[in-house]
Amino acid sequence: MTMKPFLLLATRAEDAAAAAEHSAFLRYGNLTEGELVRHRLERDPLPALDLDEYSGVIVGGSPFNASDADELKSPVQHRVETELSALLDEIIERDFPFLGACYGVATLGVHRGGVVDTTYGEVVGATSITLTAEGRADPILDGVPDHFQAFVGHKEACTVLPADATLLATSATCPVQMFRVGANVYATQFHPELDSDGLLTRIAVYDRHGYYPSGAMEEIAEAARHADVSLAPRVLSNFTRRHRRA
Structure with a gap:
C-alpha cells in the first residue's frame, strides 16, 4: 500500500543549505525521496493544497525573522x-499533523497569539533541552530522555506561549523549546533534523549572518564536531512514524 507523502515547506534561498536540510529530513524522518515532497516557498508561491493528499506538513528553518518590523521584511517574506x-x-482547524522546526515556533507562535521576539535568541551550537511533565507523556517524544542535547541557532524565540499551547520542552537559555497545539500540531525551537555535518554546512553558508560573533566560526565548528545530538532526531522519526498514512 502506497504511503501518502509528507510535505516539506522550505524557505532557504541558498542551494547548499536547502539541499542539506532536505537530505536531513529524509534521513532522520526515515523517508524515501517519494515520501517527502519539497516546496521551496522562497522561490515559488504556495499552490492550492489538498491536505488529504499528505500524511503531514513539515516546515524547516528559515533566515526569516517573524519579529522583524514590517518595513524590514522583503516582499518574499x-x-x-x-x-x-x-x-x-x-x-489548526483540522488538527492536521504539523511539525515546524525552528521557524515553526515563530510561525505557529505568532499565528496562535503568542509573543515572538529577540529576548531568547541563541548562538549556534548544542544546548541542553529539558522535557516538561507534558513532554514526557507526549508520543512524539517517546524514547527521548528528560534531558538531551540538540542544535540551536536563532535570533528570535517564543517569549510568551500561545494560550492554547502546551509546553513540552524548555532550556535554561530559551524557555520555549517545544510546544504543541491540539493533539497533532508541533513546533520545536531546536533542530531535530540537524547532526554535526548538517550544522557545519549551515554555519559555512550563514557565516557573518549574525548567528554567532564574527570570527567564531572555527570555534563553533569544532564544538559541533564533538556534540552528541543523537537523541534529538527521535522527535522527527516519531512524528513521521506516527502520522504516515496510506
Missing part, C-alpha cells in the same frame, strides 16, 4: 508569512 498563516488556519 511577506508573501511566505501570508501563505503559511492561511495554511495554518486549516491545519
Whole structure:
C-alpha cells in the first residue's frame, strides 16, 4: 500500500543549505525521496493544497525573522508569512499533523497569539533541552530522555506561549523549546533534523549572518564536531512514524 507523502515547506534561498536540510529530513524522518515532497516557498508561491493528499506538513528553518518590523521584511517574506498563516488556519482547524522546526515556533507562535521576539535568541551550537511533565507523556517524544542535547541557532524565540499551547520542552537559555497545539500540531525551537555535518554546512553558508560573533566560526565548528545530538532526531522519526498514512 502506497504511503501518502509528507510535505516539506522550505524557505532557504541558498542551494547548499536547502539541499542539506532536505537530505536531513529524509534521513532522520526515515523517508524515501517519494515520501517527502519539497516546496521551496522562497522561490515559488504556495499552490492550492489538498491536505488529504499528505500524511503531514513539515516546515524547516528559515533566515526569516517573524519579529522583524514590517518595513524590514522583503516582499518574499511577506508573501511566505501570508501563505503559511492561511495554511495554518486549516491545519489548526483540522488538527492536521504539523511539525515546524525552528521557524515553526515563530510561525505557529505568532499565528496562535503568542509573543515572538529577540529576548531568547541563541548562538549556534548544542544546548541542553529539558522535557516538561507534558513532554514526557507526549508520543512524539517517546524514547527521548528528560534531558538531551540538540542544535540551536536563532535570533528570535517564543517569549510568551500561545494560550492554547502546551509546553513540552524548555532550556535554561530559551524557555520555549517545544510546544504543541491540539493533539497533532508541533513546533520545536531546536533542530531535530540537524547532526554535526548538517550544522557545519549551515554555519559555512550563514557565516557573518549574525548567528554567532564574527570570527567564531572555527570555534563553533569544532564544538559541533564533538556534540552528541543523537537523541534529538527521535522527535522527527516519531512524528513521521506516527502520522504516515496510506
